[in-house]
Amino acid sequence: MKLIFKHPLFFFVIILAALIVLSSALFISFASILTPEWNSFSYKEETFNYGIFDCIDCPVGFEHTNPNCVYSLSCSQDSSSDLCSTGKKLIQARSSVISCETVAGVLTILLIERYIYMLMRRGYGKVWIFYTLIGLITGSKLAGFLSYIELTNSKISSSCDTNDEICNNNGPYYMLTSLILSAIGCGLGAVVLRFRNKKLDKEKIIEGLESSAMISGKVLPVLLIGAAFTGLALGWDWISFQAPKTSTGTLLSMNSYYKYGDFIKNLDFDCISGPACANKSGLALSQRECNAFDKVNNAGRVYYWMVSFSLLFLLLWIENLINVLRKKEFGISESNYVWPALCVILNLIGIISWFNISGVTYGANCRVKAGDNDISFCSEEGPTFAIISLICEFFAAMFYCLLYAQKSSTTTHQIFPGQKTLSKSKLGKIILEYPQFDDCNVTKDQDSSFDKDLMRSPSIMYRPNTRDTVDSDYLYKRKDTQDSEIYKAKETLAEICLTCESQLDQISIVTGNCGHNIHIKCHGRCDGEKLCEDCLKSLE
Structure with a gap:
């Protein structure tokens, strides 16, 4: 199952689905704010059908007004009237919905932006920011919907009576649909983050x-x-x-x-x-x-x-x-x-x-x-x-x-995200796996100048250039026959290939006696997982 989650096709499909779902949620949310059919109520045998910003089906004199007009005009005449009380509820609910949906909408755009960058294999910033956006979007939308229901005391029911209560029309249902889709889109994004290949x-x-x-x-x-x-x-x-x-x-x-x-x-x-x-x-x-x-x-x-x-x-x-x-x-x-x-x-x-x-x-x-x-x-x-x-x-x-x-910029393919060089622990592991230094009087247990030089100048170093390429030198000091040296270079490079996405177009190997280097120079553009196969073939 874990292999399925790690598969590039699974990654692409899930992140594309998350992008589509979250974009749909954003569109529905925008439609819910603009729809003129949010709620309805009756006062003195006159029916008011209000939206967040406008009213297209209201009594004469209140057409094309917002809920603030009901409150301001009715309360100025009779502050104890039912119309004044209803207007006050609508103003509070309106403010809550606009605030929460605005925050959620802006954060959704930022999250959609990151989904697009993930599909394009571009940098999308810190992972904790990604998780923060997911949490805030879901929380803001949920807070907006619940506060609207609480402030208006409205019911989501087909049997609502406008003479006794505020009834919901299309707007709240659009908002609820947007909330559900946003939660799904954020959940899919969290799955991608959880199972993404960090080496990529x-x-x-x-x-x-x-x-x-x-x-x-x-x-x-x-x-x-x-x-x-x-x-x-x-x-x-x-x-x-x-x-x-x-x-x-x-x-x-x-x-x-x-x-x-x-x-x-x-x-x-x-x-x-x-x-x-x-x-x-x-x-x-x-x-x-x-x-x-x-x-x-x-x-x-x-x-x-x-x-x-x-x-x-x-x-x-x-x-x-x-x-x-x-x-x-x-x-x-x-x-x-x-x-x-x-x-x-x-x-x-x-x-x-x-x-x-x-x-x-x-x-x-x-x-x-x-x-x-x-x-x-x-x-x-x-x-x-x-x-x-x-x-x-x-x-x-x-x-x-x-x-x-x-400026100029390049892509640095990281073996370990957040670092530009191979870590000392990883480098030490490679040395332990290939302790071929006996003929040079250098062993893994010795505190030799060779080990110090190797640790001081890490074996893998990336030098960025301006064409979105990786230009790398891999330096290893080994003592054995030339074939054995090439074999070890292939083994080490194979490990590097698993975390590098470049299609190599130049490889050179310089071998020699004890104290000389195996020099493998990689230079090329990104070409996915073919790197390892093509890289090793070139060393045959």
Whole structure:
């Protein structure tokens, strides 16, 4: 059974299955968040069918609003009403689902990335990180699903009555399906890690990168500053109107609107463009106001999604950057150019789209124009922070790509993962198996200069080059006939072949009397398990 687990075909099939299952789980999870059919409930003979972000089947005035609108508008009128209580439950459940699914989604992408690198026989980082991702993904998804059921007190049942309780629709079932698939995908990954052939672990070591100090001292701080400004932008004021600082709003919500005093504080823009425009809840906004808030709402959503994906690529970029500082190549080297570029481009698209859709005027001397056709908005600190973030990311990406382009890399095939040379214990074992030093007055028990030299200069040493090849010298001092020496070299090289994946294209053997070396030089590209067979044939 163990031989089956170690077979390369088994490894390929299992990791491919894990990749497909986990990708399906990620897609279903994304669909569950976006579906408008999460839960339903009734209030005063009116049925509300809500999703996480939207409602497509709600009473007049609540259409295309999120659960926050139910809570804000109903509780402002009657904080003891059932609708207010239901809205509060939905807000708490919504926050929990979004938080847990976002964390699980990001971690799932990182795990999928490692699955792909495993299939490509590329370095996928530390094994403990792999296991950590598997545990956190399963835990986050389970926490999100259980917290939703607990906070809403909803039932997974076909006999649910919307008049008495919150009933589940498609969304929670999608979420449960995603949870099961994620657990299966993570479990398959754990099986691969458990039974993988550790001797085939590969690690790319970066050489020629003399500017790592500049990356850690300048690029990384600038990048983190840019990420910090993105966080500030998401939480700061973005617009003001009617009078400077009198009426302000964030990216997706209204802080205050002096026309209604405290009544319209901290209300999402889609609440204003829905219930308010239908003269619901006593707001009675004009069509002019509703249209203006609708533009700002759409602009905010576009920027929010763009910057969310930008932050995802920023995380992938930082992951590669950390491995570069460790001088370890991670995955595909081209990703060190792709992730920074996508991070900057999406951030740029988000900022341009926000200004274009919202029609906000940017400038320190902005003045709100009077008129009945539209409402003019002035930008506040939020867009400024977003622009600073973009500038920081742009310069960090430019310098990082220029510095990374200076490096060269190679694949080091490791006999023992984490080491570049044959260990002393392994080397000593080879010496004990072939104690042919009697005629040279050297034995395994003697404290000879020969043994010291051999231990001080390990027999197997890898010298990386720039073409993904292995260039190795195997040096052994033996005393016997030439045929016997070649036999011993073949035996030793056979052991090396079991852990090396190179197709040799150059082998030279130099034999001599006592004190001379057997010199076997291996140079070639990867060609799987044929190495040992071809290597030994060349010594016949």
